[in-house]
Amino acid sequence: MIIKKNKSTDPNIVSAGYRFRIYPTPEQEVFFAKHFGCTRSLYNHFLDLRSTAWKESKESVSGFACKRMIPGLKKDFDWLKECNSQSLQQSVLELEEAYQKFFDKKLPNKYPQFKRKHNRQSFTVPQHFKTRISKSGNFLLNIPKIKSDIKVNAHREIPGKIESLVISKAPSSKYFVSFKCLIDKTELPGKKNIPFKEIGIDLGVKDTIVTSDGVKVSNKRHLERSLRQLKRQSRRLSRKKKGSKNRKKQRLIIARLHEKISNQRKDFLHKESFHLVNENQVIYLEDLNVKGMMKNKRLARHIAGAGMGELSRQIKYKAGWRNRQVHQIGRFDPSSKMCSTKGCTYINSDLKLSDRVWVCLECGTVHDRDINAALNILQIGQDYARINACGEYSQCSGSQEPDQAGSLNQEPVLIET
Numbered sequence: 001m002i003i004k005k006n007k008s009t010d011p012n013i014v015s016a017g018y019r020f021r022i023y024p025t026p027e028q029e030v031f032f033a034k035h036f037g038c039t040r041s042l043y044n045h046f047l048d049l050r051s052t053a054w055k056e057s058k059e060s061v062s063g064f065a066c067k068r069m070i071p072g073l074k075k076d077f078d079w080l081k082e083c084n085s086q087s088l089q090q091s092v093l094e095l096e097e098a099y100q101k102f103f104d105k106k107l108p109n110k111y112p113q114f115k116r117k118h119n120r121q122s123f124t125v126p127q128h129f130k131t132r133i134s135k136s137g138n139f140l141l142n143i144p145k146i147k148s149d150i151k152v153n154a155h156r157e158i159p160g161k162i163e164s165l166v167i168s169k170a171p172s173s174k175y176f177v178s179f180k181c182l183i184d185k186t187e188l189p190g191k192k193n194i195p196f197k198e199i200g201i202d203l204g205v206k207d208t209i210v211t212s213d214g215v216k217v218s219n220k221r222h223l224e225r226s227l228r229q230l231k232r233q234s235r236r237l238s239r240k241k242k243g244s245k246n247r248k249k250q251r252l253i254i255a256r257l258h259e260k261i262s263n264q265r266k267d268f269l270h271k272e273s274f275h276l277v278n279e280n281q282v283i284y285l286e287d288l289n290v291k292g293m294m295k296n297k298r299l300a301r302h303i304a305g306a307g308m309g310e311l312s313r314q315i316k317y318k319a320g321w322r323n324r325q326v327h328q329i330g331r332f333d334p335s336s337k338m339c340s341t342k343g344c345t346y347i348n349s350d351l352k353l354s355d356r357v358w359v360c361l362e363c364g365t366v367h368d369r370d371i372n373a374a375l376n377i378l379q380i381g382q383d384y385a386r387i388n389a390c391g392e393y394s395q396c397s398g399s400q401e402p403d404q405a406g407s408l409n410q411e412p413v414l415i416e417t
């Protein structure tokens with residue numbers, strides 16, 4: 001079965017996700033719980049069916065065949081009838097999509113996994129939903145099979161046309177709705193006509209983002225504070241008796257902290273990537289070997305925390321939305337070790353990771369390690385681009401492909417906040 005991805009073929013239309021908190025009534029919470037449960041059990045049922053069929057008789061069951069089995073299952077299991085049938089079908093499609101990703105070698109190591117009750121819960125509503133503003137100014141959402149309206153905390157305007165929506169419950173027990181929107185590129189927020197500007201960016205460990213303009217931005221202070229809290233609360237959890245109410249309460253505290261850390265990280269990365277794409281027409285990045293660097297255990301926690309892979313992914317897709325260029329320079333250009341002063345060719349081969357400042361032995365310039373690297377990335381990038389224009393060199397390429405390996409978030413859609 002070929003899955004129709006709802007991607008528009010119009011190059012001027014982009015698809016983006018907008019997530020809002022919702023506040024369900026107790027009755028709606030029960031309704032959601034039913035949907036989470038039914039879609040999850042269908043997903044797991046068909047995953048089991050397909051795996052066993054393959055293991056026992058090398059028989060492959062298509063997603064389409066699974067979809068046709070739903071009415072039969074409804075006869076056997078009455079509780080399935082209480083759910084929106086389109087949401088049920090959607091969970092079968094989701095499984096098919098997970099299989100496709102595995103077969104297409106996009107995620108070659110990820111065979112579809114069973115969904116667990118304790119993780120994030122969600123179901124999709126592909127059609128027949130309505131949104132309206134109440135007399136008192138509240139943003140209300142109505143979905144099939146439930147009469148009452150759901151209250152949405154619409155803290156920002158939703159641009160474009162809403163195509164579908166996902167209702168989810170985070171491990172912190174908060175509920176959210178994600179609207180998948182189709183937006184015309186011209187309606188996207190951001191500056192339209194800016195003077196031509198190029199920038200080189202070094203994604204570092206100490207300061208997350210360092211630009212060739214000499215600007216350093218870091219998210220470290222906030223994150224460290226939350227991480228310290230997380231450590232303390234995790235210790236408390238280990239002292240609580242297994243199966244007790246207090247342990248359950250402590251779990252929730254930890255889930256909320258995890259959510260906070262993830263939000264702090266996302267907020268920082270989205271703001272910075274938007275800012276960089278907004279102010280510059282051409283962006284030069286280092287082609288980070290994130291996976292290779294993660295193998296170095298001492299660096300791994302810092303890199304994962306800094307979200308370097310995620311940042312370059314965001315810069316790439318946001319640049320694509322606004323017709324800006326992103327170029328990545330080769331992995332083996334010595335951007336940190338080279339002196340960035342014009343005309344100087346000194347390479348400091350003794351430079352250690354712990355050296356934050358160094359002096360060029362040839363021209364005497366005092367270099368800040370990261371700013372020097374950013375300046376070099378800009379220069380190397382510009383050189384490549386110039387050679388590229390003559391058609392002689394092709395190492396540096398503008399890329400808008402989402403970087404799967406570097407992606408740290410597991411959202412179903414791109415969330416721009």
Ligand SMILES: [Zn+2]
Pocket residue numbers: 339340341344345346360361362363364365
């Ligand atoms: Zn020098």
